[in-house]
Amino acid sequence: MKQKSTTKTSYHIPIGPIHPALKEPVYFEFEIDGEKIVGVDVKLGHVHRGVEWASRKRNPIQILYLAERICGICSYCHPAAFTLAIERIADIQVPERAEYLRVIQGELERICSHILWAGVAAHEIGFDTVLYLTWQIRERALDLTEFLTGNRVTKGIMMIGGIRRDITSDMIPRIQKDLQYFKDNFETLRHIFLDDKTVKMRSQAAGVLTKDDAIKLCAVGPTARASGVKKDVRFSESYFAYGDLDIDLITPDVLTGEVNGDVYDRIIQRLLEVKQSIEIMEQVLDKMPSGEILAEPKIPKLLAQLKKANGEAVGRHEAPRGEVIHYVKLDGNQNPYTWKVRAPTYNNILPWIPMLKGEQIADIPIVAASTDPCMSCTNRITIVKGSERYNLDREELHRLSIEKTRRLLR
Amino acid sequence: MIYVPALSKKSETFNIWMKVDNSVFKKVVKHLAKLQYPHLAVTSGNDLGKVIELIYHFTIYYEDHLGEITINISVDLPKSKPEIESICDIIPGALVTEREKMEFLGVNIKGIPDDRRLFVPDDIPKDIYPWRRDEKGPEKLYKNLHEVKK
Numbered sequence: 001m002k003q004k005s006t007t008k009t010s011y012h013i014p015i016g017p018i019h020p021a022l023k024e025p026v027y028f029e030f031e032i033d034g035e036k037i038v039g040v041d042v043k044l045g046h047v048h049r050g051v052e053w054a055s056r057k058r059n060p061i062q063i064l065y066l067a068e069r070i071c072g073i074c075s076y077c078h079p080a081a082f083t084l085a086i087e088r089i090a091d092i093q094v095p096e097r098a099e100y101l102r103v104i105q106g107e108l109e110r111i112c113s114h115i116l117w118a119g120v121a122a123h124e125i126g127f128d129t130v131l132y133l134t135w136q137i138r139e140r141a142l143d144l145t146e147f148l149t150g151n152r153v154t155k156g157i158m159m160i161g162g163i164r165r166d167i168t169s170d171m172i173p174r175i176q177k178d179l180q181y182f183k184d185n186f187e188t189l190r191h192i193f194l195d196d197k198t199v200k201m202r203s204q205a206a207g208v209l210t211k212d213d214a215i216k217l218c219a220v221g222p223t224a225r226a227s228g229v230k231k232d233v234r235f236s237e238s239y240f241a242y243g244d245l246d247i248d249l250i251t252p253d254v255l256t257g258e259v260n261g262d263v264y265d266r267i268i269q270r271l272l273e274v275k276q277s278i279e280i281m282e283q284v285l286d287k288m289p290s291g292e293i294l295a296e297p298k299i300p301k302l303l304a305q306l307k308k309a310n311g312e313a314v315g316r317h318e319a320p321r322g323e324v325i326h327y328v329k330l331d332g333n334q335n336p337y338t339w340k341v342r343a344p345t346y347n348n349i350l351p352w353i354p355m356l357k358g359e360q361i362a363d364i365p366i367v368a369a370s371t372d373p374c375m376s377c378t379n380r381i382t383i384v385k386g387s388e389r390y391n392l393d394r395e396e397l398h399r400l401s402i403e404k405t406r407r408l409l410r
Numbered sequence: 411m412i413y414v415p416a417l418s419k420k421s422e423t424f425n426i427w428m429k430v431d432n433s434v435f436k437k438v439v440k441h442l443a444k445l446q447y448p449h450l451a452v453t454s455g456n457d458l459g460k461v462i463e464l465i466y467h468f469t470i471y472y473e474d475h476l477g478e479i480t481i482n483i484s485v486d487l488p489k490s491k492p493e494i495e496s497i498c499d500i501i502p503g504a505l506v507t508e509r510e511k512m513e514f515l516g517v518n519i520k521g522i523p524d525d526r527r528l529f530v531p532d533d534i535p536k537d538i539y540p541w542r543r544d545e546k547g548p549e550k551l552y553k554n555l556h557e558v559k560k
Contacts, residue, residue, distance in 0.1 A: 045527075
């Protein structure tokens, strides 16, 4: 890390790199003037596991399961984007029913992820009762995931040319019951997050990302949409069954009439998206046609077909955090020649810099969390102040954050 | 240019693939930015033996319902002199992906505002590029478990 020259009034605090077991470790170096952040530097790659390189020794079906393990929360969207790319190259026509079932999985994952995020965001500002409430709801979403796929996290549901498990008519009442449960609890969550004075004080006008910055820095997903950038792959591209469904592109002004691009808007954005996902799932259950769920149920035959395929393509899917894009090149061998994965947080790194500049140290947790990365990075902080050196761990940073909430309440 | 129609029946989506020469690449991006300021999704790269191919995946018209167009611009760089101009002055968000290409493929990106490593750890030798398939590839660094002495 290149050390910048410091003036007498500013000092540096490094944040991260983190606990290796967590999903998106990152190293921040903040230049601090008193309480105010004046400079931000980010270093990535602490868990770069060479997944793309590992794909050189695997066939496309093995890669599906490798892709699933890129991220624990997005364990559906990576195989989804990879499958889309492969299907384009090999020109595989997916049965209509499978396209609808894929939408259900995608939206269920979004509900799980956004509700998890809502809990984390509440925790970051010291609202732990809300954390327990949201994660209770998330538990229901995970139970539903288990009911539909057999697993809670790594679902193993995607298959090239279709999907691995069908939803039979006797399963539908259970899904509808759970969707009703999410709807009932959605109102509670909306009230807590959007009407609460404390949440407003901590999140309004904090971590602002302007629309101009969001476009220039190529932000994606809820982070971009909360700044007013109308970008959603489900809306702008026809893939899976999304082209046949009614989907509106949501930005926070739907609810408040204006876009500020602050943390509060990102909360609104995700809550609205949870509601939208519930509605999409209901639409799918209504419209889903009957039929096959796999284009080619015999895996060796499918592999033989993929072995002959030649060409390159990109597959894109709107993951909970934004657009995920996979580039695949097949050259007639069993294993792909190139596989490039781009997860949404990759593009949401640079927007952190304008968001964090000018904020206070106590705002780091909530502002950084507002793009929905992994907050594991706050695990270990060392403050070097002159010759003095002391550790500021996650708990301490969390305490600072809570103190600010208390201060504002007074 | 090749048009690849998507699979969904309701609407066709278009992916445009084009190959441009390195000398006009920057002009192409400038022109694209005039048409509509593009979103740069990512840059991917292939080591094709004699050349290194970089593919810039842009998307435009993403605000239109089912009207988004993906533009994939590929540029071949000779391995003897893999150099390309940075587009960070047009699209500042390209920085992360350009830094990644520098460290993973050994491409020299001229005029990049920040040329430090981003993903590759500092203890990997300077002339090793993990996505290369030639002598600069990572093969030297492999350790096979059965060969490691206790």
